Amino acid sequence: MTIKKRGRPQKTAKALSHAEIIATAKTLMVNNGKIPSIRALSAELNVDAMAIYYYFKNKTVLLEELTASLxxxxxxxxxxxxxxxxxxxxxxxxxxxxxxxxxxxxxxxxxxxxxxxxxxxxxxxxxxxxxxxxxxxxxxxxxxxxxxxxxxxxxxxxxxxxxxxxxxxxxxxxxxxxxxxxxx
Structure with missing residues (x-):
């Protein structure tokens, strides 16, 4: 069982980034056939959902940036x-x-x-x-x-x-x- 850390992402060898979140969301869309939830996205990235909110103010902002990138x-x-x-x-x-x-x-x-x-x-x-x-x-x-x-x-x-x-x-x-x- 993997334990996810809460809150602000930690500096690690593979740090979470804005670009990585968008890229993962695109992959989930292709694989699952729908816009991913914050929960699904955080599970795929193996981070707490709050870590996503460190990079995106809310889900609306994430969706806007995701759709704009697409x-x-x-x-x-x-x-x-x-x-x-x-x-x-x-x-x-x-x-x-x-x-x-x-x-x-x-x-x-x-x-x-x-x-x-x-x-x-x-x-x-x-x-x-x-x-x-x-x-x-x-x-x-x-x-x-x-x-x-x-x-x-x-x-x-x-x-x-x-x-x-x-x-x-x-x-x-x-x-x-x-x-x-x-x-x-």
């Missing part, structure tokens, strides 16, 4: 590529991320913090900036895009027979792109 794994826009190619890459990388980290979409939608959503919004805006859409059209296109991706992600997560895969969005994206072009 969202940065999405496609980063590159210059010189057509906007359709880049939006397709952004969409597929986002869906892949939501599929890999089960529970991420629900957490993102339930959060009060907007920093993870702003990463996607900033990348979408960067890609579509050259289209010179009006603010209203840009906002509508973003909402359409995000709503479609979230719906598709939910359908993928309910898909027990693995009949729905990320590449299945190609034809729908073509229709969305046609609509965006027509609105210009």
């Amino acid at each position: 969202i940065t794994e999405m496609y980063q826009p590159k210059g010189g590529l057509a906007w359709e190619v880049q939006l397709r890459e952004l969409s597929k990388s986002y869906l892949t991320l939501l599929s890999k980290y089960n529970g991420l979409l629900h957490t993102l939608l339930a959060m009060d913090a907007t920093s993870p959503a702003n990463v996607f919004i900033d990348r979408f805006t960067h890609i579509t900036h050259g289209l010179n859409m009006s603010a209203a059209h840009s906002h509508a296109a973003l909402n359409l895009f995000v709503d479609y991706l979230h719906g598709f992600s939910m359908a993928m997560s309910c898909n027990n027979a693995d009949q729905l895969v990320v590449d299945d969005i190609d034809a729908s994206l073509d229709i969305i792109f046609t609509g965006i072009k027509a609105s210009l």
Whole structure:
């Protein structure tokens, strides 16, 4: 039986760190298919739950930092590529991320913090900036895009027979792109 020390983490050969907590939370999400509890996270790290709170003020702060670190794994826009190619890459990388980290979409939608959503919004805006859409059209296109991706992600997560895969969005994206072009 391992005895966990309470309170502030001790200086040891393998000291607990902010980065180690985030990395362990990501691993637990992949392995368990859900956002880990503080208790599960502390058990995996073999520390008292209060040691987690030494690095994160509360679970909300931990979840915000965890989701922000996951969202940065999405496609980063590159210059010189057509906007359709880049939006397709952004969409597929986002869906892949939501599929890999089960529970991420629900957490993102339930959060009060907007920093993870702003990463996607900033990348979408960067890609579509050259289209010179009006603010209203840009906002509508973003909402359409995000709503479609979230719906598709939910359908993928309910898909027990693995009949729905990320590449299945190609034809729908073509229709969305046609609509965006027509609105210009």
